Amino acid sequence: MQNIENPATEKIIDAELSDRIASRLNALRETLPPSVKLVAVSKYTSVAAMRAAYAAGIRDFGESRIQEISQKQQELQDLPDITWHMIGHLQSNKVKQALSICDWIHSIDRLSLAQQCDRFIPELKRSPKLCLQVKLAHDPDKFGWEVEQLLADLPTLLQCQNLNLVGLMTILPLGLDETQAYQVFQDTAKLAEKLRSLGWTNITELSMGMSGDYAIAVKAGATLVRVGSRIFS
Template sequence: MSEVNSEAIATISDRLNKIRTHLPTQVKLVAVSKYTSIEAIRAAYDAGVRDFGESRVQDAKIKQTELADLTDITWHMIGSLQSNKARAAIAQFDWIHSLDRLSLAEQCDRLIPELGKSPKLLLQVKLAEDPHKSGWSEAELLADLPQLAQLKHLNIVGLMTILPLGLDESQSHAVFSHVGELAAKLRSLGWDNIRELSMGMSADYAIAIKAGATMVRIGNQIFSGYQA
């Protein structure tokens, strides 16, 4: 077990306190620990964080093993999920934010009953043009809804998005608001469980909260300087 030094605890705790002053009580903080040391994760845990986000299945497995004594951590898969990692992701994570295409949803639907574990799933949407991001456009998601409705093992609870680079504040707010509007449209179509909106990171989480985010994914503002 890695010993957490007092400086790391104090620094990370102070950063978290500053972030929490801007977080409404209904917004969940997911601390993005993907580039972070075990020591820093323990410091964040000691400061009250229980939700941690990882981008790579294999890296997360190492951390989950080393942190197995912290039994109440909730692990979030926030990175792009390759088909060949779907089985491991379902087994390892409590949440998967990056369900980004119908074929992956169909694969997860087959694996969940086999593995006996059903993580909460978010549909990743891309509502602004960005060749570097994956996800459904609104039209693509609406077209795929009938097929998604046939996948009875999926626990889909909301939407996730990542903004393209270079947007100003008003443009960012518009995209985040569009995600909320899409979630409302899905609920009107009978998808009542679409309640969570995972959107906003270190640079734009305040804008996302104003637009209705229920979960924000913050890494640099917590862990800068404590890379693995």
């Protein structure tokens, strides 16, 4: 039998998607103080789901691949007030494109990447907000500065005059219990405080916490949480 699409059915499906996402967002917002920005992690998520989240008030979307941001920007051109957050590992050959299309890059995870950004920003005449990705617990599977290396690199980072550095980002290692997770988030907040005491007064944002641990991150001082599955799954 020929499969004939039913527009009425499609509208019902869209309505169900919108209602589900709106309900989840409302429940999530009730757990967040006004000072915390919710970044909806939309990687692997359809544009239809993103439109539903937008209709429910989301303006900040997080993606882990530059090519996916670029494609979704094309499909969502009619929503010009979206703020695009790059939250995944950034390859050196994608730096220029990332600076061109992202409003935030949370994953500046090494000195050479920061220096690349510093070189390209004057040419592009565009300076996204940047977070330094740090590791406060050893994890060979995660990118980012360990504390000692970051402190050693600060004098060189200071020579990067074009960077709009605004905060720190961290991702927890797998397998931590709640107490251990809270300690890592607290240590990240303390590192930001230390950097401010050293003159880096613009390091005020803390991008910490995902779907499974955002509440602990908020308790430790997160200003941005990156939540995906609690919204879209």
